[in-house]
Amino acid sequence: MAIKTVDVTTLAEQTGNIFESVAILAKRARQIAGKQKQELDEKLAYFEGFGPDMEDARMTEEQSRISVDFERQPKPPEMSIDEMFAGEIYFRNPNEEA
Numbered sequence: 001m002a003i004k005t006v007d008v009t010t011l012a013e014q015t016g017n018i019f020e021s022v023a024i025l026a027k028r029a030r031q032i033a034g035k036q037k038q039e040l041d042e043k044l045a046y047f048e049g050f051g052p053d054m055e056d057a058r059m060t061e062e063q064s065r066i067s068v069d070f071e072r073q074p075k076p077p078e079m080s081i082d083e084m085f086a087g088e089i090y091f092r093n094p095n096e097e098a
Helices: 008-015 018-049 057-072 076-086
Strands: none
Touching: 008 018, 008 076, 018 057, 018 076
């Protein structure tokens, strides 16, 4: 896995504070991770009804393929950083709206 550097000054410019930017990125990464986990659970739920005697090589191969595809997806923190740089994340500070 390659390491990608991030320009923190650009992140800080988005919100005016690097700590706010990191908090926003962390929250968005948790949202993405939750969505990915839900999708994985839905795909693997199909295989739950089968007992050990009904499993065959094709089912095991399909389960492992689904798992490998999930592992190859970009990681949630990386996706949230890319979204932040692209300007796709909506955020607001409720304290400043009052």
